[in-house]
Amino acid sequence: MAGIDIEGLATVYPNGVRAVDGLDLHVADGEFFALLGPSGCGKTTLLRTIAGLENASEGTVRIDSADVTRTEPGKRGVAMVFQDYALFPHMTVSENITYPLKVRRVAASTRTETAERTAAELSLDGLLERRPGQLSGGQQQRVALARAIASQGKVLLLDEPLSNLDARLRLEARTFLKKLQRDLGITTVFVTHDQAEALALADRIAVMQSGKLRQLGSPREVFARPSNTFVANFIGSTPMNLVDGVVEANGSVSLVGGSLPAATGSVPEGAEVTVGVRPEYLTLAPAGSGLQDGESIRGEVVVAENLGTSSLVSVDCDGTLIGVTVPEEDEPEPGAPVVLTAPERRVLLYDKES
Numbered sequence: 001m002a003g004i005d006i007e008g009l010a011t012v013y014p015n016g017v018r019a020v021d022g023l024d025l026h027v028a029d030g031e032f033f034a035l036l037g038p039s040g041c042g043k044t045t046l047l048r049t050i051a052g053l054e055n056a057s058e059g060t061v062r063i064d065s066a067d068v069t070r071t072e073p074g075k076r077g078v079a080m081v082f083q084d085y086a087l088f089p090h091m092t093v094s095e096n097i098t099y100p101l102k103v104r105r106v107a108a109s110t111r112t113e114t115a116e117r118t119a120a121e122l123s124l125d126g127l128l129e130r131r132p133g134q135l136s137g138g139q140q141q142r143v144a145l146a147r148a149i150a151s152q153g154k155v156l157l158l159d160e161p162l163s164n165l166d167a168r169l170r171l172e173a174r175t176f177l178k179k180l181q182r183d184l185g186i187t188t189v190f191v192t193h194d195q196a197e198a199l200a201l202a203d204r205i206a207v208m209q210s211g212k213l214r215q216l217g218s219p220r221e222v223f224a225r226p227s228n229t230f231v232a233n234f235i236g237s238t239p240m241n242l243v244d245g246v247v248e249a250n251g252s253v254s255l256v257g258g259s260l261p262a263a264t265g266s267v268p269e270g271a272e273v274t275v276g277v278r279p280e281y282l283t284l285a286p287a288g289s290g291l292q293d294g295e296s297i298r299g300e301v302v303v304a305e306n307l308g309t310s311s312l313v314s315v316d317c318d319g320t321l322i323g324v325t326v327p328e329e330d331e332p333e334p335g336a337p338v339v340l341t342a343p344e345r346r347v348l349l350y351d352k353e354s
Ligand code: ADP
Pocket: 013, 014, 015, 017, 018, 019, 037, 038, 039, 040, 041, 042, 043, 044, 045, 046
């Protein structure tokens, strides 16, 4: 069973940059695991350190229970797909796919058979004799994947494999990749800076910032319950509302325009917090629709943006804009007085410094 276990891992470049800065992580056998974070947070470095292309400065990497921290890349049982695919331009598709097997001196007949089988799995039939320059971006991406899969690693490492594709192709390739990973059942670590991609594909997501893990959880967990404001800001196609608040005695929190119910738990009355509510979890009603104090905030509609089947409405609450998504047919008029509310479990409280 090929899981990946990372303990206390740090990768420091010669210039002193701690690109991976003390990281613990377990990727389960067969899991589709996403590493998500902004550009420069250390995703590629972490992937390259797992592959052995960068040296770990501290800590250990285990693959399939074996400590590979000092093992050379070719002997770790990993296959990596690089962001720019790194295909050999002078070789045919078939030669590219089977290159890792050739290095391992696998017989030519076996290589041909592997190339044909893998090409069929990745919808590359008929392209085996072409060179990379004669392929579309999506086809090149699949050749890079085919080469990784044909090498029969225990673990597949993918560095932003969809980022060089245009928007439409990227969606197609995403679906294709998800199905392929499920069919093969191979442990996969997928690096992306695109939160929508991570939410759509992964079994679990690790959100990174400055070489450290900020949250690890299922797509549902990191979306619905970000554990700090960094993750809250980073995840979601519409940004989470994050505003100052003060905890009240009766299980609510006061903020611009009124107060909302909140699971205050052990947070004491009077504590100053950052209140987080996703636009998708707020509901909007005309002013005077009978909501009590303590369960709603008041404001005035400023503008509505069309998101397709829903609208993102900006509401001015005492000078602060709060976003709320509503079904397209419920879009209110600019200037309309409204009240907003959310169920208690959707109102999140953060330390002001998180
Ligand atoms: P990501 O893939 O998340 O964009 P990287 O792992 O590429 O992040 O980079 C993490 C940090 O390490 C960045 O600050 C980057 O500038 C630095 N870095 C990356 N590669 C090198 C290198 N070869 N030498 C020195 N610093 C590097």
